Amino acid sequence: xxxxxxxxxxxxxxxxxxxxxxxxxxxxxxxxxxxxxxxxxxxxxxxxxxxxxxxxxxxxxxxxxxxxxxxxxxxxxxxxxxxxxxxxxxxxxxxxxxxxxxxxxxxxxxxxxxxxxxxxxxxxxxxxxxxxxxxxxxxxxxxxxxxxxxxxxxxxxxxxxxxxxxxxxxxxxxxxxxxxxxxxxxxxxxxxxxxxxxxxxxxxxxxxxxxxxxxxxxxxxxxxxxxxxxxxxxxxxxxxxxxxxxxxxxxxxxxxxxxxxxxxxxxxxxxxxxxxxxxxxxxxxxxxxxxxxxxxxxxxxxxxxxxxxxxxxxxxxxxxxxxxxxxxxxxxxxxxxxxxxxxxxxxxxxxxxxxxxxxxxxxxxxxxxxxxxxxxxxxxxxxxxxxxxxxxxxxxxxxxxxxxxxxxxxxxxxxxxxxxxxxxxxxxxxxxxxxxxxxxxxxxxxxxxxxxxxxxxxxxxxxxxxxxxxxxxxxxxxxxxxxxxxxxxxxxxxx
Numbered sequence: 108x109x110x111x112x113x114x115x116x117x118x119x120x121x122x123x124x125x126x127x128x129x130x131x132x133x134x135x136x137x138x139x140x141x142x143x144x145x146x147x148x149x150x151x152x153x154x155x156x157x158x159x160x161x162x163x164x165x166x167x168x169x170x171x172x173x174x175x176x177x178x179x180x181x182x183x184x185x186x187x188x189x190x191x192x193x194x195x196x197x198x199x200x201x202x203x204x205x206x207x208x209x210x211x212x213x214x215x216x217x218x219x220x221x222x223x224x225x226x227x228x229x230x231x232x233x234x235x236x237x238x239x240x241x242x243x244x245x246x247x248x249x250x251x252x253x254x255x256x257x258x259x260x261x262x263x264x265x266x267x268x269x270x271x272x273x274x275x276x277x278x279x280x281x282x283x284x285x286x287x288x289x290x291x292x293x294x295x296x297x298x299x300x301x302x303x304x305x306x307x308x309x310x311x312x313x314x315x316x317x318x319x320x321x322x323x324x325x326x327x328x329x330x331x332x333x334x335x336x337x338x339x340x341x342x343x344x345x346x347x348x349x350x351x352x353x354x355x356x357x358x359x360x361x362x363x364x365x366x367x368x369x370x371x372x373x374x375x376x377x378x379x380x381x382x383x384x385x386x387x388x389x390x391x392x393x394x395x396x397x398x399x400x401x402x403x404x405x406x407x408x409x410x411x412x413x414x415x416x417x418x419x420x421x422x423x424x425x426x427x428x429x430x431x432x433x434x435x436x437x438x439x440x441x442x443x444x445x446x447x448x449x450x451x452x453x454x455x456x457x458x459x460x461x462x463x464x465x466x467x468x469x470x471x472x473x474x475x476x477x478x479x480x481x482x483x484x485x486x487x488x489x490x491x492x493x494x495x496x497x498x499x500x501x502x503x504x505x506x507x508x509x510x511x512x513x514x515x516x517x518x519x520x521x522x523x524x525x526x527x528x529x530x531x532x533x534x535x536x537x538x539x540x541x542x543x544x545x546x547x548x549x550x551x552x553x554x555x556x557x558x559x560x561x562x563x564x565x566x567x568x569x570x571x572x573x574x575x576x577x578x579x580x581x582x583x584x585x586x587x588x589x590x591x592x593x594x595x596x597x598x599x600x601x602x
Contacts, residue, residue, distance in 0.1 A: 159292060190260045203326075258313060
């Protein structure tokens with residue numbers, strides 16, 4: 108049934124059968140929608156990182172951080188509420204669209220008023236121009252909330268994939284054209300704006316849905332509890348206070364190095380966590396009344412997430428000192444410790460996506476809000492306390508903080524699943540063991556290939572490390588890997 112047909116019925120129900128197959132197809136489509144944009148982003152990043160200086164990246168990140176702080180006030184959580192809620196009607200979608208559009212316009216107006224005073228306060232004149240321009244992403248993002256929710260709720264992941272892929276290509280094209288024309292950092296700005304605009308246009312074309320000129324307050328009240336708490340969570344998460352604080356306390360150059368490490372981390376994280384993020388909430392929400400199936404799906408998805416993400420981030424940390432100067436240039440060597448710190452954080456990010464989806468599927472957006480609020484508060488304190496030691500030590504401190512703050516989420520998820528913390532943590536044993544074996548092999552290869560040129564040494568480490576990891580994972584977790592194979596082949600579609 109198409110989205111239009113569902114709209115005519117006035118009810119957008121969750122999919123009731125074949126959900127595991129839909130989810131697997133969704134993951135595969137989401138892999139496409141992250142792999143292609145990531146490959147494009149990597150290419151663009153390689154070119155821009157050699158053409159521009161760390162200060163250019165830092166200045167754009169600083170402006171984007173300021174815009175994001177105000178933009179985080181928008182009620183994005185109501186879009187998530189449309190996905191999570193069991194029964195929704197056309198009135199809910201209309202009300203959320205106009206709520207988002209109005210909030211986006213209001214906050215953008217405030218951003219215009221604040222741009223010049225902020226540029227004067229931070230002694231960065233370019234911020235007066237960059238902040239309003241990058242702030243347009245707020246408006247584009249809010250206009251696309253409802254069509255994105257429609258596509259996600261109906262698990263039309265192929266449409267989401269095509270939309271995201273095309274948007275990334277348009278953004279990359281705009282960036283490279285302006286870079287070639289000599290516009291410097293404006294190429295980075297254009298990439299973000301064009302991609303955001305193409306995303307919202309693609310979303311509306313995919314659903315062929317338009318809002319009616321009416322808002323029913325009762326519809327907003329239905330979504331208020333979950334949508335309100337989720338919006339507050341998104342506000343706390345999206346503040347980007349780390350960018351603003353690092354830019355203010357350490358300057359654009361240090362922020363550029365910090366964002367370089369985070370950018371590489373983000374590219375990899377999007378490739379792995381993106382498919383999970385696209386699929387997990389809609390799937391787990393559809394299993395709200397089937398706790399045993401929900402527990403099985405969640406633990407298997409957690410294992411798959413760790414199995415894929417652990418070797419990538421651990422391996423990148425091991426070869427970062429070789430990879431960065433070879434691929435991106437010597438001007439980024441200072442960012443190697445920052446990148447390694449983000450790799451350590453990356454071991455938890457895919458897991459965190461699933462934890463958030465599980466908690467949200469129970470309608471407990473309030474619990475996640477308090478967790479994120481506490482985490483962000485501690486992050487601000489760490490930046491204030493450790494910035495004086497330099498960007499590398501600050502990144503290490505933030506890594507320690509991330510692991511300490513992860514423990515409460517382990518307890519919370521275990522309680523919701525109805526299992527012990529040890530049972531939940533046991534899911535990670537095989538990926539951790541296989542990653543340790545891989546790291547030992549990579550270390551041995553590095554010590555025996557020091558006479559080779561850096562590119563050949565890097566290739567040797569990657570090839571041997573990947574082969575060792577696959578063999579070790581099959582040795583440590585044969586049953587789980589067999590279960591994954593059955594699901595992929597369609598033999599385990601009982602959901």
